[in-house]
Each structure stands twice: as structure tokens, then as C-alpha cells.
Amino acid sequence: MLNMCRGGLDCSQFLETELVREQETLLAVEKEVGHAFHEAVWMIKLVIEQFRTELLWLRQVAAEIAQRAPAANPTRVGKDVR
Secondary structure (H helix, E strand, O other), X not given: OOOEOHHHOEHHHHHHHHHHHHHHHHHHHHHHHOOOOOHHHHHHHHHHXXXXXXXXXXXXXXXXXXXXXXXXXXXXXXXXXX
């Protein structure tokens, strides 16, 4: 269950939902301020990009998880750590 967040939620689904919500918020804020050059717009765009980045990262980890292996040269890990 790699893609599970706290409380058993699906992280991708949560992030997708939040991404849509933030995109809707962006449209509403742009309408309210009347232009795209406002601190609120910039901050919402930052949050949107962070959600997109995390979704991309989750897809990458999901694609690579089957190849996950222990460290080849574990200099700081004891013998009993897996």
C-alpha cells in the first residue's frame, strides 16, 4: 500500500482532489483581483505546482517500487536493520 496516506486515504486521489480545488480557487481569485499579477495568485500557483510535483513523484515511485533493494554499501546501517 505505497500510495496510502494517513488514515488509509489514497494519496494520489487526495492530491488530485486538492489540485482541482486549488485550480478552482485560482480562477475565483483571478476573477476577484482582476488580473494574474497578485500575491494571492502567485501563492495559489505555487501550491498547484507543488501538488503536480508530488503527483509526478508518486507515479515515479510506484513505477520503481518493484525494483527497490537494500543499500549496496550500507556504511551507517547495522546488521539488524532491513
